[in-house]
Amino acid sequence: MKYPNSSKAYFVEEIFGTSVEDSYRWMENETDERLKVWIDEQNKVTQSVLEQIEGKDQIKERLKSLYNYPKYDDVRVIGENIIYQYNDGLNNQSIYYIQKGLDGQAKVLLDPNTLSEGGTVAIDLNGASKDNRYLAYLQADAGSDWHEIRIIDLETLEILEDKLEWVKFTFVSWKDHGFYYSAYEKPDEDKALSQKNTNMKVYYHVLGQSQDQDVLVYSDDDNPLRYHSTFVTEDLKNLILISRQGTYGSQVGVLKDHKLEPVFEGFDTQQIYINSKGSKAYFISDEQAENKKVVCLDTESLEVSCIIEESDDNIQTAHIVRDKLIVTYLKDVKSIVKVYSLQGDYMGDIDLPGIGTPFNFTSSDNYNQVFFSYTSYISPTTLFAYDFELQRTGVFKESKISYDSSDYITEQIFSKSKDGTMIPSFVTYKKGTSLNGSNPTMLYAYGGFNNAVKPNFKPSVIYFIEQGGIHVEAGIRGGSEYGQAWHKDGMLFKKQNVFDDFISVAEDLIQRKYTSKEHLAASGRSNGGLLMGAILNQRPDLFKVVFPIVGVMDMLRYHRFTVGWGWAVEYGNPEEKEHFENIIKYSPYHNIKDKDYPATMVLTADHDDRVVPSHSFKYISRLQETNTSDYPVIIRIDKDAGHGAGKSVEKLMDEESDKLSFMLSYIK
Numbered sequence: 001m002k003y004p005n006s007s008k009a010y011f012v013e014e015i016f017g018t019s020v021e022d023s024y025r026w027m028e029n030e031t032d033e034r035l036k037v038w039i040d041e042q043n044k045v046t047q048s049v050l051e052q053i054e055g056k057d058q059i060k061e062r063l064k065s066l067y068n069y070p071k072y073d074d075v076r077v078i079g080e081n082i083i084y085q086y087n088d089g090l091n092n093q094s095i096y097y098i099q100k101g102l103d104g105q106a107k108v109l110l111d112p113n114t115l116s117e118g119g120t121v122a123i124d125l126n127g128a129s130k131d132n133r134y135l136a137y138l139q140a141d142a143g144s145d146w147h148e149i150r151i152i153d154l155e156t157l158e159i160l161e162d163k164l165e166w167v168k169f170t171f172v173s174w175k176d177h178g179f180y181y182s183a184y185e186k187p188d189e190d191k192a193l194s195q196k197n198t199n200m201k202v203y204y205h206v207l208g209q210s211q212d213q214d215v216l217v218y219s220d221d222d223n224p225l226r227y228h229s230t231f232v233t234e235d236l237k238n239l240i241l242i243s244r245q246g247t248y249g250s251q252v253g254v255l256k257d258h259k260l261e262p263v264f265e266g267f268d269t270q271q272i273y274i275n276s277k278g279s280k281a282y283f284i285s286d287e288q289a290e291n292k293k294v295v296c297l298d299t300e301s302l303e304v305s306c307i308i309e310e311s312d313d314n315i316q317t318a319h320i321v322r323d324k325l326i327v328t329y330l331k332d333v334k335s336i337v338k339v340y341s342l343q344g345d346y347m348g349d350i351d352l353p354g355i356g357t358p359f360n361f362t363s364s365d366n367y368n369q370v371f372f373s374y375t376s377y378i379s380p381t382t383l384f385a386y387d388f389e390l391q392r393t394g395v396f397k398e399s400k401i402s403y404d405s406s407d408y409i410t411e412q413i414f415s416k417s418k419d420g421t422m423i424p425s426f427v428t429y430k431k432g433t434s435l436n437g438s439n440p441t442m443l444y445a446y447g448g449f450n451n452a453v454k455p456n457f458k459p460s461v462i463y464f465i466e467q468g469g470i471h472v473e474a475g476i477r478g479g480s481e482y483g484q485a486w487h488k489d490g491m492l493f494k495k496q497n498v499f500d501d502f503i504s505v506a507e508d509l510i511q512r513k514y515t516s517k518e519h520l521a522a523s524g525r526s527n528g529g530l531l532m533g534a535i536l537n538q539r540p541d542l543f544k545v546v547f548p549i550v551g552v553m554d555m556l557r558y559h560r561f562t563v564g565w566g567w568a569v570e571y572g573n574p575e576e577k578e579h580f581e582n583i584i585k586y587s588p589y590h591n592i593k594d595k596d597y598p599a600t601m602v603l604t605a606d607h608d609d610r611v612v613p614s615h616s617f618k619y620i621s622r623l624q625e626t627n628t629s630d631y632p633v634i635i636r637i638d639k640d641a642g643h644g645a646g647k648s649v650e651k652l653m654d655e656e657s658d659k660l661s662f663m664l665s666y667i668k
Contacts, residue, residue, distance in 0.1 A: 001049075001632050004041035006621035007034060016577045018584065020556065024618040028557075031190045035617070039606070039637050042620070046601070046634040053661045059463070060657040064090070066459035067653055071399040075373055075383050076125055079132030080366040081154055083109060083125065084383060084397060092119020092648035098154070102369075102385070102396070109157060110137065122646025127172035127179065130236065132364075134160075134207070136172035136179065142607040143642020144193065145169070145562070149181060151207065164211050168197065168563070173232045173239075178206040180217060180230040180239065193609040194561050198224040202241070218255065225565050230255075233276040238299040240281055242273060246569030247449050248487075252283070254299050263302055267569075270450075270484075271295075275320040277342060282307065282325070284318050290484040294318055294325065294344070307344040314483040316452065319361040321370045324388070326350070326361040330452060333412070333424045333481045337361075339388075350386050351393055353379075355410050355426065357454040371396060377428040377471065378408040380457045407431055408465060410455070415474075415508035418500040421489075424481060425474040425505055426455060427514070430465050440667040441470040441515035443506055447478035447498040448527035449570055450487040460656035467664065470514050476501035478527075491570050493582050499534045506542050518544055519667045523659075525549035525603075525644065526611055527570075533588025533619060540597050545663045548588070549603040550611050550643055553619035555587035556580070561612045589615075592622045596629035599666050601659065605641035613637065631666075 008023040027035055050056060073085035073094055080101070085094040093112035099105060115121035126136040126149070135154055138147040149164040149172060170182040182202050187195040202218040205211070218241060220226055231240045239255040249267030253260040264271050269287040274294070276282065281297045289310035296307050308315075313329035313336065320326075324347065325340040337350040337358055352358060356376030363370045369385040383397040409431050414422040433439060442464060446453050453473050461471045475481035478490025478498045490498040506522070509515050522543045524531045529551020536546055556574045558564040572579030584590055600623065604616035620635040627633045636658060641647055647655075 001045070003045060003624040004038055006038065006624065015556070015574075016580050018580075020584075020590065022554075022556075022618075024621045027617040027621070028194070028561075028612075028614040030194050030612075030614075038617075042635050043637055046636050049632050049634055050658055050661055053665045055664075056657065056661040059660050059664075060653065062466075063459060063463055063653050063657050063660070065402065066462055067649060069380070069399060069401050071380055072383050072397040073373065073381050074125065075360050075362060075371050075396075077362045077364045077367060077371055078128045078135060078154065079364055081132070082371065083135075086397070087649075090649055092650055093122055093646075096123065096125070098157070107157065109154075110152065112139075115139070116141070118640065119648030119650060120640045120646075124646075126170075127174060128154075129174040129179070130232075130234070134174070136174075138167070138170075140642075140646055142640040143605060143644065143646050144607050145609050145642070146192065149205075160207065162205070162207060162209075164205060164214075168200075169227060169229075171229050171231065173230050175204075175232045175236055175239075178204055178209075180204050180232065182228050182230070193607060194612050194614075196560060196565065197563050198565075200226065200228050202228050202230050218260075227566070229273070231273055231276070231281070233279055233281060233299050235276075235278050237279060240273065240276075240297075240299065242271070244566075246566040248569050252297075254297075254302065261302055263297055263304065274318045274325075277320060277323075280342075282318070282320060282342075284315055286484045291315065292483065294327065294340075296342075307342070308340055309344075314480060316480065317359070317361075321361055321363045322365060322388075324370075326370060326372075328358060328361075330454075330481060333426075333452065333454075333475050335454065348391060355412070355455060357456060375457045376455045377410050377426065377457065377461060377473075378405045403462060403466075408462075413508075413512070415505045417477075417497070417504040419497070421477070421497075421501070423474060423476055423501045423505055425472050426453075427470060427472050428461065428465060429470040430468065433468065433470065435513045437510070437513040437516045438519055439468060439470050439515050440464075440519050440521070440664065441472060441509060442521045442523060442663070443472045443474060443502070443509065444523045444528070445474040445476045445502050445505075445531060446524060446526075446528040447476040447490055447502065447531050449478070449567075450480045450484070452480045458656075460660060463660060467668065472505070472509060472514075474502060474505045476505070492572050492579075495571070495582070495586060498531060499538060499586065502531060502535055503539050503542065506539075517542060521545040521547070521663045521667055523547040523549065525551070527552060529553070529611070529616075530555070530588060534586045534591075536597060536600065537586075537588060537591040537593070540595060543598050544667045545599045545601075547601055547603060547659060547663075548616070548619070550605070550608055550613075551588065551602075551615060551619070552611050553588045553615040554590075555583045556590065558611075558615070561614075562609045564611075589619050589622060592619075592626050594626045594628055597623065597627045597631065597633055598629070599631040599662070600633040601662050602633075602635040603638070603655070603659075604635070605638040605643070607640060607642040610643035 068089045075084040087094040096110040097106040098109040151160040203214040252264040272284040274282040292315035294308035339347040375381040380399040385396040529548045532548035604613040
């Protein structure tokens, strides 16, 4: 293939005695006019490849019909109000509705579709005021991590004039006539999507005032590379401060009279705030508990007590609902839900429909039910209500699909990795599929940041298995599938385990005759995109098609952009010799060699300010330069989109149809 000219500005630097060539570094400059031309040319080449694929239009049409169903999502109970997301079919963004009571009349609360022409503005609900009158929400454009905080009055349904800018990764916590929030200084005008974000600060905002009048509550100028979150206790007497210096590890203190009283010190363990009752705050903690436990902090005495001890099963989430704790666990990567009193007494389980993922447990003193969302690989999100008195789960709002989910099955297999560790995977396919080694198969994994791969519904997966495909998601190390030990076995100097696990699962799928090398595709996003880059370099012979999506590809410079510095706890700091010598061994961009690569489509977006797109730009430039096979290695660069959150339905359908077309043209 003839690819666009990716200009090389020859550059080599010495790092700890090693010569590192980085001739595509100019692509890190988002304002470079050459880059804009290059992006357009690369997209033209990609579209020319896709346009030649027979049946692409039919794939898009079938996907459209699979996306076009009444669907529900995020549910939240605030006082007597039940708030949930609903999309009657192909709205670019789901609409938030509000109703009082189980059978109340639903009204539109927030409609993101009115905020932009192409559905590029997304909304996420945040904290509600203690009197349940006001609700904060985060509004983002084009998928950026930058948000605006806006406020809606739940009585009048009017949006207040308050608008707070340059906010990332914040929680709004209310007290009196305002709230606490975290924000950064405004970045340079032309570097908003790439500039390193430092010095997060905590402010207090009074409703009705302008942002420049907000009071600075907490700043740590001596440690600019930290995140800070604040939570007001239910009795309104204390402010809990949680600081993190990366994506893992947290330090907890209580702010009393502008003085920070430390509770959990250091960053070697993680404390995740659940909520509070009165003056008592509850946390998920992995301090001396790799499968995690639930602890209670008395914010008056600062004493900590264990409420739910660590068990063989791995705690994922916990919610305070009325006077109970709802705790979700993974047991061999399958979700189970247990109910406890606030004193830790076990009260029973909440039954689930099958192998799936429950989330968003929510209620208030106005209801005897706890509401939650549930999804699986073969069925979209349904909203359930569990009645505490009857100990019975019923459907509250159900998404309506156009196919028979009973035609499909999800099973679990275990594959032996290189060092003998057994790796779990969920395998989804159509009942009656013959395991003859010729089935088109997609293998997906993430493998990092203590995040478990759990069942989640995607219409594109349904299309794929309609075509006889097999969809596989592997719970490789680096995630939280088996607690903190599983995470640690896939981070820092053990990162190679992640790649070995993925390769071993692929080989096992072939051995079991689910598929063959000629019919096997691989996909991963973000940290999973890094995984794709690594396995492409290490085992390009094992896969026919690979999708590295918004991946971290330049492991020597990831920490220099936006919030990439926070990943050093996971990967190691490349400016330290021992970590550099480890990272350089697998960094996707730096290990590309002249060899035959499989058909590869890299995906990124111009507004991705989590993993900046220059990672993918530099990576594909070098891959196109060195690939010796006849298979295309192309890049799809989405416009007005970010790392993935808040993407419109139209953009999702376009992306998924392009991926399916490209994949099936080689592995079907």
